[in-house]
Amino acid sequence: MVKGTITIDQDRCKGCELCTGVCPKDVLVMDNDTLNAKGYHPALLQDPDELCTGCAQCAVICPDVCITVYRDPIPAR
Amino acid sequence: MxxxxxxxxxxxxxxxxxxxxxxxxxxxxxxxxxxxxxLVAEAIDELGLNDRAIIVASVGCSVFSYNYFDIDACEAAHGRAPAMATGLKRVSPDRLVFTYQGDGDLASIGTAEIIHAAARGEPVTAVFVNNAIYGMTGGQMAPTSLPGQKTTSSPFGRSTDIAGFPIRMSEVLAELDGSAYIVRRSLHNVKEIRRAKKAIKTAFKVQMAGLGFSMVELLSTCPTNWGMSASDALTWVADTMVPYYPLGDYRVIDAVKDL
Known part of the structure; x- marks a missing residue:
């Protein structure tokens, strides 16, 4: 399985929760313990089992372009 | 590892x-x-037109869109974006000139401008964001509001006896011979968003090839004025708007397929 990860620009996030709805691995949650500069609870990647595949669906649906998606390089065979 | x-x-x-x-x-x-x-920004990046693109911002929630793009921009009077785009394109034909308009701008006060821009076959692109309501002014009924839709100016639902019927702009403009590429897409899920981006890119290519007028209609949400959560609003687009505004290609001239 391809491994990936994302970074979230939490100050840009408006807490709309669309990314949490499309994540096929359910590793995105709303960070209810944090308030960002805008006053929203931002999205947070909670992926202790490293399930994220870097599929980028969260980034495609994010209206505020908060998410950058990375994938691990595929090792040469 | x-x-x-x-x-x-x-x-x-x-x-x-x-x-x-x-x-x-x-x-x-x-x-x-x-x-x-x-999506518009990605299409500009991928076509390498960052130094040649001009956005004509409209009036509505998109009124500040000239600030949000790192390209040349111009702000038009309410509904007049296609007229301004016509002028810009005629004096600088090598530029990518596109309008970014909502339904209150394009389908209401600006209906004459968009129809005549298409009829003249102006080689400009319109990105038409249709969310079936007036967003900026506080959720009033728009020409595109659905029959029965509750808005602040139709609190019991849009009555077709009083307010008539919604306008399907893509179908209207597809009837005009000056139109080269008229499609409707939606932004309610990841797959449709990816299709929408492809359509915007094609529309820009149509313009740069000088084939005629192009428009991409995007079914969009207004969670605040619809009184819904963001995810419920996407569901509402899929369940309620798409049946009334079917997605599809309404006019694609043969030359577009060769691009």
Whole structure:
């Protein structure tokens, strides 16, 4: 399985929760313990089992372009 | 192992497009304006037109869109974006000139301008964001509001006896011979967003090839004025708007297929 990860620009996030709805691995949650500069609870990647595949669906649906998606390089065979 | 590679060694598969300015937008949480802005910016990046693109901003929630793109911009009077785009394109035909208009702008006060721009076959592109309501002014009924839809100016639902019927702009403009590429897409899920981006890119190519007028209609949400959560609003688009405004290609002239 391809491994990936994302970074979230939490100050840009408006807490709309669309990314949490499309994540096929359910590793995105709303960070209810944090308030960002805008006053929203931002999205947070909670992926202790490293399930994220870097599929980028969260980034495609994010209206505020908060998410950058990375994938691990595929090792040469 | 590979998983422990520092983030700098990983391959970036999705990042902020260059053509989008590094500015926080004023849009409400979950508003799909942000998505359509990003799709336009990605299309400009991929076509390498960052130095040649001009956005004609309209009036409505998209009124500040000239701030949100890192390209040349111009602000038009309410509904007059196609007229301004016509002038810009005629004096600088090598530029990519596109309007970014909402349904209150394009389908209401600006109906004459958009129809005549299409009828003249002006080689400009309109990105038409249709969310079936007036967003900026506080959720009044728009020409595109659905029959029975509750808005602040139709609190019991849009009555077709009093307010008539919604206008399907893509179908209207597809009847005009000056139109080269008229399609309707939606932004309610990841698959449709990807299709919408492809359509915007094609529309820009149609313009740069000088084939005629092009428009991409994007079914969008207004969670605040619809009184819904962002995810419920996407469901409402899929369940209620798409049946009334079917997605599809309404006019694609043969030359477009050769691009």
């Amino acid at each position: 590979m998983r422990d590679a520092p983030i700098s060694d990983r391959v970036v598969v999705y990042e902020r497009p260059q053509a989008l300015a590094d500015i926080h937008t004023h849009y409400c949480p979950g508003c799909t304006h942000g998505i359509s802005h990003r």
